[in-house]
Amino acid sequence: MHAEIRIQTDDFDMGHEWAACRKRCAGSAGAVVAFGGLVRDRAQDDSVRGLYLEHYPGMTESSIRKIVDQAATRWNLFDVVVIHRVGQLAPEDQIVLVLVASGHRANAFTACEFIMDYLKTDAVFWKKEARDGSDGWIQATAEDRQRRQSW
Numbered sequence: 024m025h026a027e028i029r030i031q032t033d034d035f036d037m038g039h040e041w042a043a044c045r046k047r048c049a050g051s052a053g054a055v056v057a058f059g060g061l062v063r064d065r066a067q068d069d070s071v072r073g074l075y076l077e078h079y080p081g082m083t084e085s086s087i088r089k090i091v092d093q094a095a096t097r098w099n100l101f102d103v104v105v106i107h108r109v110g111q112l113a114p115e116d117q118i119v120l121v122l123v124a125s126g127h128r129a130n131a132f133t134a135c136e137f138i139m140d141y142l143k144t145d146a147v148f149w150k151k152e153a154r155d156g157s158d159g160w161i162q163a164t165a166e167d168r169q170r171r172q173s174w
Contacts, residue, residue, distance in 0.1 A: 024095055025102045028087045030078055032110040035120055044102050044124050052101050054128040056135040058121045064114035069154035074118070074161075076109040077149040083107075090141040094123075097137070098130040105138065107146070137174055143167040 025047050029035075037059055044055055062074050091103050102124035112118060121138050125131040143163055150161040163171075 024100050026088070026091050026095070027104045028084050028091065029104075029106045030080070030083055030109055031106065032108060034108070034117055035106045037117075037120060040104055040106070040120060040122055044104060044122055048101050048124050051126070052124040052131075053126045054131040055102075055122065055124045056128070056131040057123075058119070058135050058139050059117060060119035060139075062112045062114050062116045062118055066152055066154055069156040071114055072153040072155065073114070074112045074116075075151045075153070076107075076112065076118075077151075078107075078109050079147055083147045086145055086147045087142065090138055090145060093141070094134045094138050098125060098134040100125050100130065100134055103134070103138070105142070107142070107148070109148070140167070140170045140174065144171045 037057060041055065041057060064071050087105050091105060094100065094103065100123060104120065104122040106120040108118050119142065121135050123131045123135040125134065144167050152159055152161050
């Protein structure tokens, strides 16, 4: 299985990543599933002006690698790409891409959802949201933790 984890400040091109995944799979994949996360412009009743993400190089990649490895032990996967942006982001900016290829759609869909649920709770990031009402650090929600526990 090919697995790629990138933490970066630059935006990514989902079409380019999709094409590269298909090329690596060389016809063996029957399904490629992608999740693209965006920065929202609202949080509760406040407008969001931006999101700042910090990470600890090495530790963040290691935490994501564990998630990907766990998914690979549960489902037959051919290719996994996780790209997560850090730094200052604005509403509508892309923040994360999870791309999963497998022989069958059920494995690709389920593994992609699993990886995303674990990213929300276990990946090492610090997120600070700039809101009109007040700025604040974001943590995993009860719903995030519940989704993770369901696995």
